[in-house]
Amino acid sequence: MVFNTGAALLDAIVLAVVCKEEEGTYGYKITQDVRQAIDVSESTLYPVLRRLQKDDCLEVYDVECGGRNRRYYKITEKGTAQLKLYRTEWVNYSSKITMLFSGGETA
Amino acid sequence: MSREEFMRQLERLLKDVAEEERKEALSYYQSYFEDAGVENEARILRELESPEKVAATIKTDLGMETGPESIKTDLGMETDTGVFTEHGFEDSRFEQKHPISIRKPAGGQQSGAGTGKEQHSGDSSRAESSQSQFSGDTYDYEEQESSGYEEGKDFTYGEQRSSGYGEGKGFTYEEQKSSYSNSGDGRSTYSGRSGMEILLIIAIAVITSPIWLGVITGLGGSVFGMAIAAVCTAGALYISGGVLFGIGIGQFITGNLAVGFALTGVGLLLLALAILATVLCVWVCGKLVPWICGVISRLWRSIFSGKEQRA
Known part of the structure; x- marks a missing residue:
């Protein structure tokens, strides 16, 4: 893709992906889900998840699964609020760009 | 490289990282491999590229300096060299194909991430604080967008230019050589003393x-x-x-x-x-x-x- 995804947008996408799973989700699945939208490499998301966790936007818990622990990520209240902000801001941003591209009415 | 080898190397490379962070990262990648299954192992190893890159990604996000000093000074960059893109953390130090990618604004992503983090933590009044977080992040986002794009452009330009230049140089050199040997017909002045x-x-x-x-x-x-x-x-x-x-x-x-x-x-x-x-x-x-x-x-x-x- 021509356009790079910045840190804020990546945060927003990850939050959105995790938000969809009420029971929480895990690293590999998050990566696969994010990849449906943008082309991220396997190593991209760990720092993002770790940062969101430290910022209390995500909480983690371990679930025993097939004889080993699987780390699950779940969105927190703060994360939900953050995502809400990202969403509004994105609508704002993208609609302006779309308007510009389509050559629509210039204010 | 096998998955075990990869994990071993990653552990070694993260030796200077705080115990907790190292454990987190290692267990993340450990379970990542396990969740992906054996059938995806080769693909993931390929996409992760190298333990060095993964370790650098982790360390950079923790605000640790990575990479040898000499390379940094060679490129004339004092601060960080990496940029977050959808391909992960992109660091010019890993792209050795084109040593002229210096047109990257200093203080790009890493400082952005740093301030973002500071803003995130320690906020109590949610609405206002997250508004400010957001504007901070957007700013970073814009900056990255432009720098990343420029970088991409630079890359192709750089390569084309350099290859063209190389050819040109080779050609003139060849020419010089032949003209030199022509002029020195018979009694070459450089083969010995008179x-x-x-x-x-x-x-x-x-x-x-x-x-x-x-x-x-x-x-x-x-x-x-x-x-x-x-x-x-x-x-x-x-x-x-x-x-x-x-x-x-x-x-x-x-x-x-x-x-x-x-x-x-x-x-x-x-x-x-x-x-x-x-x-x-x-x-x-x-x-x-x-x-x-x-x-x-x-x-x-x-x-x-x-x-x-x-x-």
């Missing part, structure tokens, strides 16, 4: 012989003298050390303990000095003399090399 030059050198050598003969003789004499002196000193020291040690032992036997101690001590000291002198001898004979001979013979050859080649 007879006049040799004669001149000999004449100068003969005229100045009092000077250089003196210098060479002096130098040779002093080196030879030094060698002889070193050998003699070593020998004398061995002998006197041995004798004193012997007398000391004798004094012990006769019951004169104080004198015995003093003499054996001095004897041993002299023996130590003797060994030192031996080392010096070996060094002079083994290194200095052959070196001087080499210098002289090289000098000799450089003067008469032309003549020999022509003959």
Whole structure:
């Protein structure tokens, strides 16, 4: 893709992906889900998840699964609020760009 | 590289990271591999590229410096060099294909991430604080967008330009070479010295012989003298050390303990000095003399090399 995804947008996408799973989700699945939208490499998301966790936007818990622990990520209240902000801001941003591209009415 | 090998290397590379962070990262990638299943292992290993890159990604996010200092100074970048893109953390230090990707604004992503983090943590009033977080992040986002895009453009440009340049250089070089060999037809001036030059050198050598003969003789004499002196000193020291040690032992036997101690001590000291002198001898004979001979013979050859080649 021509356009790079910045840190804020990546945060927003990850939050959105995790938000969809009420029971929480895990690293590999998050990566696969994010990849449906943008082309991220396997190593991209760990720092993002770790940062969101430290910022209390995500909480983690371990679930025993097939004889080993699987780390699950779940969105927190703060994360939900953050995502809400990202969403509004994105609508704002993208609609302006779309308007510009389509050559629509210039204010 | 196998998955086990990858994890081992990653663990080693994260040695200087705080225990908690290291454990987190390792368990994340461990379970990542497990969740992906064996069938995806090769693909993931390929996409992760290298443990070094993964470790650098983790460390950079923790605000740790990575990579050797020299490379950074080579590129003329004081601060960070990486940019977050959808392909992960992209660091010019890993892209060795094009060493001219310096057109990256300093203080790009990493500082952005840092401030973002600071803003995130320690906010109590949610609405207002997250608004400010957001504006901060958007700013970073915009900056990245442009820098990332520019970088991408630079990359293709750079490569095209450099390859074109390389070709051009190769061509002119070839041309120069051929013209050079054409001009030097027959009597090449660089294959040896002319007879006049040799004669001149000999004449100068003969005229100045009092000077250089003196210098060479002096130098040779002093080196030879030094060698002889070193050998003699070593020998004398061995002998006197041995004798004193012997007398000391004798004094012990006769019951004169104080004198015995003093003499054996001095004897041993002299023996130590003797060994030192031996080392010096070996060094002079083994290194200095052959070196001087080499210098002289090289000098000799450089003067008469032309003549020999022509003959």
